[in-house]
Amino acid sequence: MISVVVPTFNEEQSLEPLHQELDRAFAALGPVEFLFVDDGSRDRTWAVIQALSKRDSRVRAIRFRRNFGKAAALSAGFRAVHGDVVFTMDADLQDDPSEITRFLEKLDQGFDVVSGWKQVRHDPWHKVWPSRVFNAAVSTLTGCRLHDHNCGFKAYRRQALEEIDVYGELHRFVPVLAHARGYRVGELPVHHRPRRHGHSKYGLSRLFKGFLDLLTVRFLTGYGQRPLHPLGLLGLFLTTLGLSGLTYLAFLWVRGLGPIGTRPMLGYSAAAIVVGVQLICLGILAELITSYHIRSHPPYSVAEEINIPSSRHAAPTAQSPVSPPDDPEARHG
Ligand SMILES: Nc1nc2c(ncn2[C@@H]2O[C@H](COP(=O)(O)OP(=O)(O)O)[C@@H](O)[C@H]2O)c(=O)[nH]1
Ligand SMILES: [Mg+2]
Numbered sequence: 573m574i575s576v577v578v579p580t581f582n583e584e585q586s587l588e589p590l591h592q593e594l595d596r597a598f599a600a601l602g603p604v605e606f607l608f609v610d611d612g613s614r615d616r617t618w619a620v621i622q623a624l625s626k627r628d629s630r631v632r633a634i635r636f637r638r639n640f641g642k643a644a645a646l647s648a649g650f651r652a653v654h655g656d657v658v659f660t661m662d663a664d665l666q667d668d669p670s671e672i673t674r675f676l677e678k679l680d681q682g683f684d685v686v687s688g689w690k691q692v693r694h695d696p697w698h699k700v701w702p703s704r705v706f707n708a709a710v711s712t713l714t715g716c717r718l719h720d721h722n723c724g725f726k727a728y729r730r731q732a733l734e735e736i737d738v739y740g741e742l743h744r745f746v747p748v749l750a751h752a753r754g755y756r757v758g759e760l761p762v763h764h765r766p767r768r769h770g771h772s773k774y775g776l777s778r779l780f781k782g783f784l785d786l787l788t789v790r791f792l793t794g795y796g797q798r799p800l801h802p803l804g805l806l807g808l809f810l811t812t813l814g815l816s817g818l819t820y821l822a823f824l825w826v827r828g829l830g831p832i833g834t835r836p837m838l839g840y841s842a843a844a845i846v847v848g849v850q851l852i853c854l855g856i857l858a859e860l861i862t863s864y865h866i867r868s869h870p871p872y873s874v875a876e877e878i879n880i881p882s883s884r885h886a887a888p889t890a891q892s893p894v895s896p897p898d899d900p901e902a903r904h905g
Contacts, residue, residue, distance in 0.1 A: 573602075573603045573604070573605070573654055573655040573656060573657075574598070574601065574602070574603070574604045574605075574655045574656075574657050574658075574659065574672075574676075575604070575605050575607060575653035575654060575655030575657070575658045575659065575730075576594060576604065576605070576606050576607065576658075576659045576660075576661065577607045577609065577646060577649035577650065577653060577658060577659065577660045577661075578590070578606065578607065578608050578609070578649075578660075578661055578662075578663050579609050579611060579642050579645035579646055579649065579660070579662075579663065579724075580608055580609065580610050580611065580613065580617055580621075580645075580663035581610075581611045581612070581613055581617075581639060581642075581645075581663075581773055582613045582614060582615045582617060582770060582773075583613070583615075583617055583663040583664055583769070583770055584613070584615040584616040584617045584619075584620050584770075585768075585769035585770060586663055586664050586665045586768070586769050586770065587608070587617065587620045587621060587624065587663060588620060588624070589665060590663060590665055590669070591606070591624050591628070591631070593665075593668075593669040593670070594606055594669045595628070596669070596670070597669035597670050597672050597673075598669075598672070601672070601673070601676075604630055604655075605630050605631075605632055605653070605654060605655065606628075606630055606631050606632065607632045607633065607634070607649050607652060607653060608621045608624075608631065608632070608633040608634075608663075609633070609634045609635075609636070609645040609646070609648055609649045610633065610634070610635040610636065611636050611639050611640055611641070611642070611644070611645045612635075612636045612637060612638040612639035612640065618633075618635050621633045621635075632652070634648050634649070634652060636648070641740070641741060641743075642741070642743045643738040643739055643740055643741055643742050643743035644739065646660060646738055646743050646746075647737065647738050647739065650733045653730070655730060656729065656730055657676065657679060657727060657728070657729060657730070658727070658728045658729075658730055658733055659672065659675065659725075659726070659727050659728075660724060660725070660726050660728075661724055661725045661726075662724035662725065664767050664768075664769070664770060665765060665767070665768055665769070666694070666764055666765050666766070666767055667688065667723075667724060667725040667762065667764070667765075668762065668763045668765060671688075671725075671760075671762050671763065672727075674760060675688075675727040675760060676727070678727075678758055678760050679727055679729065681758070682756060683756045683757065683758040684728070684729045684731075684732045684750065684755035684756050684757070685726065685727070685728050685729070685732055685746070685747050685750045685751075685755055685756070685757040685758070686726065686727045686728075686757075686758050686759065686760050687718050687720065687721070687723060687726045687747050687757065687758070687759045687760070688720065688723040688724075688725035688726060688759070688760060688761075688762040689718070689719045689720040689723060689759045689760060689761045689762060690720050690723050690762060690764035691719070691761040691762075691764075692763075692764060693764050694764055694765060694766035694767075695772075698776065699772075702776065702779045703720075703722055703779075706721070706722070706779060706782050706783070706786075707719060707720060707721050707722070709783070709786060710745075710748065710786055713786060713790050714748045714751070714752070714786075714789065714790060714793065715751065716747055716748040716751035716752075716757055718747060718757070718759050719759060720759070721744050721745070721747070721748070722744055723762065725762055726746070726747070728746070728750070729755075732750045732753075732755045733746075735750075735753055735873055736749045736750060736753070740785065740788075741781055741782075741785055742785060742788070742789065744782065744785070745785065745786075745789045748789055748793065749789065749792075749793065752793035753873040754873050754875070755873070796862065796871075797862060797866065797871050798859075798862075799855055799858030799859055799862060800852075800855035800856060800858065800859045801855075802855075803851050803852070803854055803855030803858065804851070804852050804855040804856075806848075806851050807847075807848045807849065807850070807851030807852035807854075807855065808848065808852065809848070810844045810845070810847050810848030810851065811844070811845055811848030811849060811852070812848075813841070813844045813848075814840075814841040814842065814843070814844030814845035814846075814848060815841075815845065816841075817837050817838075817840065817841030817844070818838075818841045818842070818845070820837075821835065821837060821838060821841070
């Protein structure tokens with residue numbers, strides 16, 4: 573079973589043709605479900621989806637009460653899908669459904685996530701160039717090297733998605749988060765078409781928000797389980813610096829080597845101690861929050877198991893454990 577999740581926001585004109593293209597693309601591909609998530613559209617998007625669902629029982633849909641953003645829409649979609657392979661694609665017809673088979677081939681080569689790469693883009697230059705800078709920064713800082721982190725056309729094995737929760741605007745970082753959990757992430761050049769109906773929902777502000785989100789993701793994947801390390805190290809460094817300065821000034825004062833109340837060093841040292849101690853406290857607070865969070869979110873990702881009955885942390889894999897026959901919990905699930 574394959575699932576296609578399509579987040580939509582004011583795309584009334586694109587959905588009919590998109591459905592036709594999906595229908596054609598999946599004609600020879602076995603069972604499929606098309607899950608549209610209408611994110612509080614203010615046009616006829618929901619009416620169009622309703623009409624599609626009446627004609628085609630493979631169409632499923634979720635409608636949000638208001639606009640919650642693409643990440644929320646994808647997250648709701650990921651929770652509702654049944655497929656072993658899950659596609660995401662834009663609703664605006666810029667992605668070409670006939671490329672689905674190429675994604676499936678790439679997954680078969682041993683990848684868990686395949687991300688589309690709009691090699692030739694049909695967007696204005698003021699979107700393309702900032703996007704290049706962003707992609708280079710994400711690849712360097714996260715180690716997940718993709719030419720195009722922003723492409724909405726992606727394929728996932730469901731197990732990878734079960735471990736990842738996206739919120740805010742973190743939808744661009746699903747491959748990065750999967751990579752951080754040890755999943756194999758690949759990319760595939762895709763044919764990107766110009767937008768035919770409606771207009772783009774994202775402007776330049778996406779770039780700045782994107783960089784802030786990059787900071788979040790870098791911190792979460794790098795230090796999410798040990799926030800005190802970076803914060804505390806900087807705090808210790810500043811505190812030590814401040815204490816050394818004050819010690820030196822105290823030495824001068826005791827020796828009667830002049831007034832110290834007017835030296836800039838006094839203010840700098842005191843400030844360094846205050847900031848340093850605050851950073852350490854902030855780090856401890858972050859550790860406290862992490863310790864609560866970790867209880868419900870295992871910080872590791874299990875690929876396979878042998879003879880591990882009643883495992884609660886791993887999604888079943890092809891080589892699922894053989895449970896001892898007398899373990900009723902394992903037998904029933
Ligand atoms: N669910 C949801 N989808 C959105 C939102 N904004 C854009 N999208 C969808 O994301 C896809 C790409 O958006 P688009 O405006 O074309 O961005 P661009 O291709 O980068 O110009 C389209 O399928 C939109 O329907 C949103 O706020 N919520
Ligand atoms: Mg688009």
